Structures are given as structure tokens and as C-alpha cells.
Amino acid sequence: MVIDLIEDDPFMGEALTERLHLEGMHCRWWRSARDVTEAAQRDPAPDVVISDVRLGDGDGTQLPQTLPASWRSVPWIFITGYGSHALRETLLARGALDFLTKPLDMDRLLRHLRHLAQPGRTPSGLGGTCSCPLGVSGEMRRLYTLVQRLGPHWQTVLITGESGAGKEELARCLHRDTLGPQRPFIAVNTASLPESLIEAELFGYERGAFTGAARAHRGLFEQASGGTLFLDEIGDMPLTLQARLLRVLQDRQVTRLGGEKPQQLDVRLIFATHRPLHEAVRAGQFREDLYYRINVVHLHVPPLRERPEDIVWLAQRFVAQWNEAHPGRARRLGAAAEAWLGAQRWPGNVRQLRNAIERACLLAVDEELDPLLLSESVPESVAPPPAASDQGSDGWCPAGHGDGMVRLEDYLRQQERAYIERALAHHGWQIGVTAEALGISRKNLWERMKRLGIQ
Numbered sequence: 001m002v003i004d005l006i007e008d009d010p011f012m013g014e015a016l017t018e019r020l021h022l023e024g025m026h027c028r029w030w031r032s033a034r035d036v037t038e039a040a041q042r043d044p045a046p047d048v049v050i051s052d053v054r055l056g057d058g059d060g061t062q063l064p065q066t067l068p069a070s071w072r073s074v075p076w077i078f079i080t081g082y083g084s085h086a087l088r089e090t091l092l093a094r095g096a097l098d099f100l101t102k103p104l105d106m107d108r109l110l111r112h113l114r115h116l117a118q119p120g121r122t123p124s125g126l127g128g129t130c131s132c133p134l135g136v137s138g139e140m141r142r143l144y145t146l147v148q149r150l151g152p153h154w155q156t157v158l159i160t161g162e163s164g165a166g167k168e169e170l171a172r173c174l175h176r177d178t179l180g181p182q183r184p185f186i187a188v189n190t191a192s193l194p195e196s197l198i199e200a201e202l203f204g205y206e207r208g209a210f211t212g213a214a215r216a217h218r219g220l221f222e223q224a225s226g227g228t229l230f231l232d233e234i235g236d237m238p239l240t241l242q243a244r245l246l247r248v249l250q251d252r253q254v255t256r257l258g259g260e261k262p263q264q265l266d267v268r269l270i271f272a273t274h275r276p277l278h279e280a281v282r283a284g285q286f287r288e289d290l291y292y293r294i295n296v297v298h299l300h301v302p303p304l305r306e307r308p309e310d311i312v313w314l315a316q317r318f319v320a321q322w323n324e325a326h327p328g329r330a331r332r333l334g335a336a337a338e339a340w341l342g343a344q345r346w347p348g349n350v351r352q353l354r355n356a357i358e359r360a361c362l363l364a365v366d367e368e369l370d371p372l373l374l375s376e377s378v379p380e381s382v383a384p385p386p387a388a389s390d391q392g393s394d395g396w397c398p399a400g401h402g403d404g405m406v407r408l409e410d411y412l413r414q415q416e417r418a419y420i421e422r423a424l425a426h427h428g429w430q431i432g433v434t435a436e437a438l439g440i441s442r443k444n445l446w447e448r449m450k451r452l453g454i455q
């Protein structure tokens with residue numbers, strides 16, 4: 001993998017190139033906007049660009065626009081000593097992979113580079129005006145490209161992905177971008193409705209169709225007419241209803257319960273499930289004919305842990321949403337909080353991340369969110385509960401100063417030690433494998449173990 005570094009500060013440039021060479025990466029260093037512009041006329045584009053924002057002879061953020069298109073289509077990471085939240089948002093929205101402030105979080109930079117170097121990854125770049133509302137990772141941008149290609153014509157779409165990964169968010173995005181926000185979007189969780197009610201809710205009923213049907217009721221198919229009906233948890237739908245749904249898909253008509261006149265169906269149906277449907281088919285819990293019928297256009301939302309570039313981007317969005325809804329109680333993520341967020345696996349996906357941010361925003365005393373506060377919102381976080389002997393009187397915090405708090409450095413050191421020990425145990429104390437899993441070099445792991453007293 002070829003990395004191009006654009007950096008006018010000689011110390012920073014030298015330190016970075018040396019470090020990347022030590023990590024076994026090939027890095028070319030351009031000291032000015034002019035140098036890289038000349039290089040771009042004669043050399044092929046690298047695999048990734050790391051660029052300073054303020055260059056002696058130009059603005060690094062404008063540089064991509066002046067370079068050939070092939071240079072814009074690779075990932076760009078911006079680094080700066082003068083970070084602003086607004087600039088960060090703008091660059092990420094434009095498609096930058098990340099925006100790092102100096103002093104650089106080297107581990108985070110290396111994580112990105114190693115991730116990009118993995119075989120089979122198709123990184124995406126700045127794409128000019130491209131702005132993906134789903135995330136900044138290559139995976140989410142690819143999904144968004146698919147959404148745009150689908151256009152308004154497809155009538156049936158299947159979305160799969162773990163719970164909380166963003167299936168409904170994708171469905172809403174598909175609806176907005178291809179049918180338009182003014183059309184109806186109706187979401188229904190088929191697993192949350194009692195079996196006896198689902199049919200009446202979906203198909204509607206005529207007056208007197210059953211005891212208690214005092215007046216006619218428009219079903220969800222009718223209510224979503226001209227727009228989208230999003231049917232969530234389709235894998236848990238009862239078999240009897242599956243048969244009825246299949247008929248709807250075949251005839252594209254719906255009839256109210258107790259009614260006689262079928263109505264033409266003018267609705268896009270988006271089905272979603274967190275269950276592997278083919279397994280449900282094999283287990284006899286899902287009709288095979290229905291499976292083939294709905295599995296024409298299939299979009300898969302990867303879990304958050306498989307697209308770590310999205311974590312901080314999403315977190316920033318949630319903080320920005322909080323700030324908008326709570327004027328005068330501004331919150332912001334500092335480098336420590338971002339590093340902590342990026343190190344989590346988020347088994348509950350984006351929903352869990354959103355909840356953690358909202359809770360921390362609510363409970364925070366200071367503007368900058370404390371990683372400790374965030375970790376309390378994530379019970380499955382890498383942070384193990386402190387040993388009983390370490391707990392303060394209220395049981396949540398290691399004893400330190402008189403107020404029950406410990407210094408942040410001590411807390412982070414404790415977390416780092418526990419995480420590395422856990423990783424080592426998981427990988428049978430094999431240094432090489434553990435270092436690779438943690439995204440650091442063997443040497444780096446040895447150094448950390450020595451510093452943290454891990455034997």
C-alpha cells in the first residue's frame with residue numbers, strides 16, 4: 001500500500017514517515033502543495049493520502065479539487081494543529097476518512113491504515129460533492145451508491161443486519177432519496193403486534209367484519225399508498241400471515257377483512273430482519289416461495305464493529321443533535337472520549353452508541369464528555385468492573401482522592417491493562433496474534449506490557 005503524506009512541518013513529516021516505515025508501510029512525503037501537484041501530473045495516485053490542513057503554500061482541504069480525479073477517489077485523512085468542529089464536520093461530510101488533530105493519535109491513524117491495507121477492502125475517496133448520510137466507511141458509502149442506483153422502480157427490497165445496525169435508517173434513506181420525503185413512510189414491527197391483530201392492522205377491515213369492528217379501518221397497506229411500508233422482523237412473522245403476504249406480492253392487491261373489493265397495491269415494501277432467512281427457511285419457519293419473492297434486491301447493513309470509521313462520525317452526529325435540541329448545554333467529544341468510543345465493539349450497534357452518547361450528554365457536568373461517563377453507559381465495554389477492593393463507597397469508581405475519583409491517567413492505564421490482558425488471554429498469550437488483533441506492532445505490545453507490568 002502506498003501512502004502519500006503532505007506535510008510542510010519538517011519535524012512532523014520526518015517523524016511520521018519514519019514511523020510508517022517502521023510499521024512496514026511505504027510512505028512518500030511531499031513538503032508542499034506545489035510538490036504534490038507536480039507529482040500528481042506524473043505519478044499514479046497512491047492508496048491513501050494523509051494531508052496537513054494548513055500548508056505553507058496552500059490550503060490542504062482544497063487540494064483534492066485541484067488534483068486529478070484518481071487522487072480524489074482514494075481515502076484522505078486530514079491532520080491539523082488547529083482543529084475546529086465545523087471544519088471536521090465539513091470534511092467528513094465531503095467524504096474524508098478522518099480528521100485528526102495534533103498531537104496525533106498515532107494508534108488511531110495506524111488503525112485506519114491497517115484497515116485499508118486489508119485484502120478485499122475497496123476504499124472510497126472524496127468523490128467531489130458526495131455526501132453519504134449513512135456513514136463515512138467504504139461499506140456505508142457503497143450501500144448509499146446502491147440506494148441511489150435503485151431509483152424509484154423497485155417494489156420489493158430486503159434489508160438484513162444485526163439489531164440496531166441501522167436497517168430502518170437505511171429504509172428511510174431509500175424512501176427519502178428515491179420516492180421523496182413528502183410520500184408516506186410507515187414502519188411496522190411485525191413481531192411486536194399480537195398475532196390476532198396483525199392481519200387487521202395490515203389489511204384493514206370493514207365495519208362489522210368481526211365483533212368490535214364498529215367502523216371501517218384503513219390498513220397499513222392502504223395508509224402507505226404511494227409510499228413505503230417497512231415491515232420489520234419479517235423472520236418472526238407467523239406462517240399463516242406469510243401465506244397471505246405471498247398472495248399480496250403475487251397479485252399486488254389487498255382486500256380488507258370482511259371486504260370484497262380488492263384494491264390495487266401502490267406501495268413499495270421493504271422487509272427487514274436480523275435473522276438469517278435462509279436458516280429460517282431450512283428450519284421450516286419461513287416459506288421458501290416468500291423468501292425468493294422478497295429476496296430480489298437485498299441490502300445488508302454491516303455491524304458497527306466491521307466499519308469502525310463510522311463510530312466517531314456517528315458519535316459526533318449524535319452530540320450535534322443533542323446540542324441542537326438543548327441550547328445552552330453544549331457538549332463535545334474530546335480526543336480521549338473519541339479514542340474510547342473507537343475501541344469498543346458495540347454489540348448493540350448504532351443504537352447502543354446513540355444511547356451511550358445521549359446518556360453521557362444528559363449526565364455530563366462539563367462541556368467535554370468524559371470517557372468514564374461514556375463507559376458507564378456501556379455495560380459490555382472493554383472496561384471491566386473494578387476489583388471489589390478498588391471500589392469507592394458507591395461501588396462504581398476505584399478509590400482515589402477523597403471524593404472517590406481517580407485521576408484520568410490512572411483510570412485509562414487501568415483500562416488499558418485490563419483490555420490488553422483480556423486480549424492476551426483470548427489469544428492464548430501469543431504476542432504476534434494479539435498485537436495484530438489490537439492493531440499494534442509486536443514491539444509496541446511488548447513496550448506496553450512492560451510499562452503496565454503485565455507478565
Ligand SMILES: Nc1ncnc2c1ncn2[C@@H]1O[C@H](COP(=O)(O)OP(=O)(O)OP(=O)(O)O)[C@@H](O)[C@H]1O
Nearest residue numbers: 134135162163164165166167168169274350351354
Ligand atoms: N447511519 C445512521 N445515522 C444516524 N443514526 C443512525 C444510523 N444508523 C442507525 N442510526 C440510529 O440508531 C438507532 C437504531 O437504528 P435502526 O432502528 O435503523 O436499527 P435496526 O437495524 O432497524 O434495528 P432493529 O433490528 O432492532 O429494528 C436509531 O436511533 C437510528 O436512528
